Amino acid sequence: MKKIILITFSLLLLLPRAVSAQTPDTINQQINELKDKVASRVASLKLVEKRGVIGTVSSATPTEIVLSDINGNQIDIDVDELTNFSSDQKSSFDISDIKKGMQISVLGLYNKDSQRLLARFVQDYTIPVFIPGVIVSKDVKNSTVNLYTSDNISYTVDIEDVTKTLLYSTESFDESGFSKIPTLVNAVVVGFPNPKEKNGITASRILVFSDTPRDPKIRLTQEQTSSSSSQ
Amino acid sequence: MRREKLLLSAFAIILGIVVAIVIFYFYESSHQVKPSEIQKLSILSPTPAQNSMLLVINNPLDQSVFTNRNITVSGKTAPGAKIAIITQTSEVAAVAANDGSFSTNVTIDDGQNILEVDAISTDGEMAKVTRTVTYSTESF
Numbered sequence: 378m379k380k381i382i383l384i385t386f387s388l389l390l391l392l393p394r395a396v397s398a399q400t401p402d403t404i405n406q407q408i409n410e411l412k413d414k415v416a417s418r419v420a421s422l423k424l425v426e427k428r429g430v431i432g433t434v435s436s437a438t439p440t441e442i443v444l445s446d447i448n449g450n451q452i453d454i455d456v457d458e459l460t461n462f463s464s465d466q467k468s469s470f471d472i473s474d475i476k477k478g479m480q481i482s483v484l485g486l487y488n489k490d491s492q493r494l495l496a497r498f499v500q501d502y503t504i505p506v507f508i509p510g511v512i513v514s515k516d517v518k519n520s521t522v523n524l525y526t527s528d529n530i531s532y533t534v535d536i537e538d539v540t541k542t543l544l545y546s547t548e549s550f551d552e553s554g555f556s557k558i559p560t561l562v563n564a565v566v567v568g569f570p571n572p573k574e575k576n577g578i579t580a581s582r583i584l585v586f587s588d589t590p591r592d593p594k595i596r597l598t599q600e601q602t603s604s605s606s607s608q
Numbered sequence: 609m610r611r612e613k614l615l616l617s618a619f620a621i622i623l624g625i626v627v628a629i630v631i632f633y634f635y636e637s638s639h640q641v642k643p644s645e646i647q648k649l650s651i652l653s654p655t656p657a658q659n660s661m662l663l664v665i666n667n668p669l670d671q672s673v674f675t676n677r678n679i680t681v682s683g684k685t686a687p688g689a690k691i692a693i694i695t696q697t698s699e700v701a702a703v704a705a706n707d708g709s710f711s712t713n714v715t716i717d718d719g720q721n722i723l724e725v726d727a728i729s730t731d732g733e734m735a736k737v738t739r740t741v742t743y744s745t746e747s748f
């Protein structure tokens with residue numbers, strides 16, 4: 378008899394809770410929780426976006442790479458077990474191959490809050506140079522041109538057989554040849570640094586703007602202008 | 609007795625402050641600065657920026673990722689400026705409109721691309737902006 382009374386008493390205590398679990402208040406609470414979860418997911422999706430960067434490695438550890446991008450910005454990159462490494466030169470390439478001074482490209486998820494990039498694809502990369510300046514002189518014998526920039530740096534640009542010379546025409550670039558490259562005109566050289574020569578560039582393309590005055594910011598010496606006019 | 613001492617001390621402090629204020633007032637009103645002691649300060653105008661030519665790229669944003677190879681490059685520069693949009697493998701020429709705006713399409717390669725926009729004004733001044741843009745259809 379005592380047992381029956383105890384069980385009945387217990388049921389009476391639990392019954393209102395069981396009933397209240399089905400009340401509209403509880404359902405509303407569940408809906409609100411679900412709304413919060415959806416809102417949180419949407420916020421996290423907005424917080425993270427795909428980004429791709431190219432730069433030179435400043436430092437590297439098994440979990441992090443610090444990169445200086447082509448505009449000189451420092452980017453903190455996280456590496457995890459899902460990060461995919463690839464190289465055109467090596468069959469086996471992973472985080473241990475990433476060294477300071479190396480040039481790489483990284484594609485991953487950028488978190489706007491933490492301002493860190495979670496790397497998904499890392500690849501070794503050779504960064505080309507794009508140098509605007511004035512063509513000061515031309516050496517036909519050695520197939521080089523001298524490009525002077527607004528930073529007062531003089532580059533010796535090697536013209537190879539594969540180098541394309543392009544002259545700016547009205548809203549287009551016309552292919553030309555080395556012999557037709559004029560001097561004392563604005564130009565942009567696209568190529569790669571020549572490791573054998575200081576300020577040496579191996580050009581893949583030269584874009585020449587012959588129908589505009591030369592950049593007034595680039596101040597040439599009398600020697601440079603006279604050497605150019607004597608050619 | 610103690611109360612009198614406190615009152616006397618307070619009176620002495622107040623009197624001291626009043627005397628100090630009066631002396632300072634008379635000193636300031638009688639003191640004259642000689643013209644030779646006056647130092648002239650001149651504010652120099654800031655040095656104008658060397659790279660004064662405007663070149664703003666509105667699109668694409670740096671480090672952006674595209675799922676389409678054909679992208680629009682737009683921005684603003686000097687009116688009538690010659691524009692060269694250069695990637696590793698291609699180049700596109702354009703001319704800025706009278707209000708300096710320009711917009712043209714460029715095709716990018718697989719993976720990361722360096723996109724350099726060079727503008728050359730009618731007086732020859734050059735400006736450049738470099739962007740990294742990526743073509744990728746990878747889902748992650």
